[in-house]
Amino acid sequence: MISKQLYALQAKTKQNFEDNLNHIRELIINCDLDSIILLPEVCLTNFAYQKxxxxxxxxxxxxxxxxxxxxxxxxxxxxxxKYKDGFYNNLKVFHNKELLHKQSKNKLFPLGNxxxxxxxxxxxxxxxxxIDGLKCGAINCFELRxxxxxxxxxxxxxxxxxxxWSKExxxxxxxxxxALAITTQSFVIASNGANDSMAKGSGIITPLGYETRDDTKEIINLKANFNEVAKARKFIDIGL
Structure with missing residues (x-):
């Protein structure tokens, strides 16, 4: 049986990059060892188009x-x-002091330019x-659609x-x-920004669609038993 603490961080992003990093560092330190921690998109700088x-x-x-x-x-x-041909919004997975995975955002949000x-x-x-025997994947913000x-x-x-993701x-x-959790019969961690214009809504969803969300918290967590993935796929067999 594989079980892990899953964390969705729901933090505000300030203008000062170093302040953001220090705050995120404090939140991560308060998360258990042997856990998987998801931060909001570009939470250390925001989109920073002018910088x-x-x-x-x-x-x-x-x-x-x-x-x-x-x-x-x-x-x-x-x-x-930044690379030679321009700037990218890169998703990065850090695991046991190594860069385990990286992917660049493929679907760019036109309303946000x-x-x-x-x-x-x-x-x-x-x-x-x-990640430690778990098959994992990631979708960056607008790509969810x-x-x-x-x-x-x-x-x-x-x-x-x-x-x-905006509050509208x-x-x-x-x-x-x-729907992503139910359709793929996977655990889903969703971590959204908490600035005034953001929707919050961060949380953890089980393969059967049970949700743990709390807009009042910066740290949302769930101890996940990954046997639930196999059970869900056996109970409702859709060929996964």
């Missing part, structure tokens, strides 16, 4: 800090990084990865969804993350 170069440089500092914090923990977030500031990542990067990306993660035990579409975020 993209600075945000990209800060990603180097943040990467080292999260690597250090990932001793006996798994930490997942996204950050702005992401397509004007970021390059789209290769869809082939959205692929399962292994694309069923073809759900298909790429069929068979995963756990799917992670970092986000900065709160019901969309909560409905889609629950």
């Amino acid at each position: 993209m170069e600075e945000a990209s440089e800060f990603a180097k500092v943040a990467t080292q800090a999260l690597l250090d914090l990932s001793q006996e923990k798994t930490i997942v977030t996204t950050m702005i990084e 992401e397509h004007l500031h970021f390059k789209a990542g290769d869809i082939e990067e959205i692929t399962p990865f292994n 694309f069923i073809e990306l759900w298909e790429r993660l069929k068979g995963c035990d756990l799917i992670l969804v970092p986000a900065q 579409r709160k019901d969309n975020f909560e409905t889609l993350t629950k």
Whole structure:
């Protein structure tokens, strides 16, 4: 039996990058060892369109800090990084002081003008990865709306969804993350930003759709028994 503490962090993002990192560090330190911790999308800098170069440089500092914090923990977030052809919104998985997986956001949010500031990542990067024997996958914010990306993660035990989803579409975020869990019969961790314009709605959903959410908390957690994945797939057999 594999069981783990799962955490969705629901934090506000300030203008000062270092302050954000220090606050996230405090939250991570309060999470148990042998846990999987999901941070909101670009929670260390926000989208920072006026300071993209600075945000990209800060990603180097943040990467080292999260690597250090990932001793006996798994930490997942996204950050702005620059390559030769432009800026990318990169999802990174830190596990036992190593970079276990990276994927660049493929579906850029047009209402937020992401397509004007970021390059789209290769869809082939959205692929399962292994955490301590668990088959895991990730979908970054707006990508949640694309069923073809759900298909790429069929068979995963756990799917992670970092986000900065606005409060006007709160019901969309909560409905889609629950539907993702039920459709894939996976555990889902959804971690959304907590700024005034954000929907919150962060939480953990079981393969049968039971939800643990709390908009009043910065740390939302659930001890997950991953035997529930196999039980759900045996009980309602959809070929997974």
